[in-house]
Amino acid sequence: MKKKLIYMSIATFAIAQSAIAxxxxxxxxxxxxxxxxxxxxxxxxCILFVVVALVNLGHFTKEGGDWKKGVFNIVLYCVIVGVIVSLYQYIGSTSL
Structure with a gap:
């Protein structure tokens, strides 16, 4: 009888907790x-874009500068920001 009472109280507590949750x-x-x-x-x-552009400015202005590397870094930054924005938009469009 005590076991049945204990099991019944545990079951009631579990159901009540799921309803409260x-x-x-x-x-x-x-x-x-x-x-x-x-x-x-x-x-x-925008702030990060300015920082990336300033860091890569050396690739453009120094003598024998590597234009490819500077442009590649800026394009890579834009792609990463685009992926982050796309993921954010996708997650925002799904309903919980």
Missing amino acids: QNLDLQTPANNLKQQISSIFPIVA
Whole structure:
């Protein structure tokens, strides 16, 4: 009889916990975080682009400069930012 009572109380507790867990409302904080990232990301991407361009400026201006390497680094940066933006847009479009 005691075992049955213990099992019944454990089952009731488990069902109650799953019902409580469904009411956490995590969608609102996730949307707030998404909005903050959306507003900050373009600024960070532009600052990083300026840094990458300044670092690669030496490839363009020095004597015997390697134009290919400078252009390749800037294009590589743009591709990486494009992939990050694409992944962000894909994740944002999926519903939880």
